[in-house]
Amino acid sequence: MIEANALTKRYGATTAVTELTFTARSGRVTGFLGPNGAGKSTTMRLILGLDSPDAGTALVDGVPYRQLEDPLRTVGAMLDATWRHPGRSGRDHLRWLAATNGLPDKRVDEVLALVGLTSAAGRRAGQYSLGMLQRLGIACTLLGDPRVLLFDEPVNGLDPEGMAWIRQLLHTLAAEGRTVFVSSHLLPEMAQTAQDLVVIGRGRLIYQGTMDDFVAQTSEHGVRVRTPHTDELRAALTGQAEFTEDGGAFVVSGLDSDRIGQLAFDAGATLHELSPITGSLEQAYLDLTRDAVEFAMPAASPSEATR
């Protein structure tokens, strides 16, 4: 379990994270979502004791990270897959890391096999492709067989096959009862991976809950109704709900389709269409984080503004 309590971190004049409170539970994949610059990496560094918070605490299984003995046995974290010496082989990179926490060389070969890097383990890491570096990074997180895992943008720059592999791995790790905390700025990716969701923008918490609730809460965008009896329907809806009208088509918000159907029936309006509009998940996320994008695009192209 990971618990952040009112975490605040300032770098000079900029506040990267402001009173951030959330929990990532064990046995679940928790997605950590936010636009670029929202403070995701900062939060992870605070959890790992790499940076010191100005206020608040971060606990891993109830303990501050810096108090963990042999932390690799409790927490595996990949903040950036490119953190390696290009002249050192993948195996040697794992060997020194294993030795820091008294893990045997045998474990190095095990994790190399686990991520499918055995045949390339002797090559200098400077020659690795990004996909291989991600695998090496993941091997590092698995070394100590930890109960808690953190990944910062693990699928960035990967091909579809690599993405699928990582997604599968995260599910497997969570199914084994581990806490899996994975950040991304891409909601569709998260929707396929995470069961729980923590959304931040400009260093503040925007949403915490399950992915299912998030989808349910944010994807209702109204009901589309078509009728030849526009006057009757307009009269029935007025005062009951907000709606927009375009010819014979209405878009009604604030009422569900059952209720609208009943109102139309009572008013004697024949309906040719009655369909809920489910906005895309992506749209919901963009709506949620619109005000929280650090570097917004010029307003001339509003649809691009939140990408």
Added chain:
Amino acid sequence: MNLLAVERIKLFSTRSPWWCALITLALTIGFAAIIAGATPSDSQLTLPATQFGGSQFGIAVVMVLAALAVTTEYRFNTIRTTFQAVPHRSPALIAKAVVVALVALVIGEIAAFGALGLGMLMRPDDNLGLHTAQDWMNVAGLGPVFAISAVLAVALGILIRHSAGAIALLLIYYLAVEELVQLIPKIGAHIHEWMPFNVANKFLRGSAVVDGPAPSDSPLSPGWALAYFAGIAIVFLLVALGVAKKRDA
């Protein structure tokens, strides 16, 4: 003990330490060969002359090795991975200083005795050998001086974090600053007496040596000179550890 093994694996699994070690040996022993070859046959090759390469060039290259051992960790962010694995930080950094110092010690001993051995081979009639305590310090003392210099360079590497910056500062200091301090009127000479590499030279060469670079003007005895030099390196290391512990990685 784990952490010493960690730093040993790190150091020997990249190429630059090997190159630096080879260059140090080549400079030290090679310079002894050049001096031995260039000394006229009717004059004597002295023991201190076989050691100029080590005490003048060798230290510089060993400090480059030591600085790189830590600055490349900052360059490639493995220092963050290290701090993730060792959140108290200081034990990992002390282990690095110890391992680098031991490697520097070994390089220094091989370089110094190699230089002396080659001199003896090339000038068998010059009565070269370890006849006095000063002779012993001049040769066997190179290892400890290399080791302490390496600790100084590791400390500076931790503080500065950038390879080019740390190496430039070390070399400019070593090659120029201590000499230039003497140019300050009135107090320059007194400051120079306490400059660390000048004091280290007192340990290595004493003050009776007449040939080669000017002998050290340090008022300390050779033993105290070594202790002073080591003390300065340890103070720098402690400052570096304190900074590294507080700083965001």
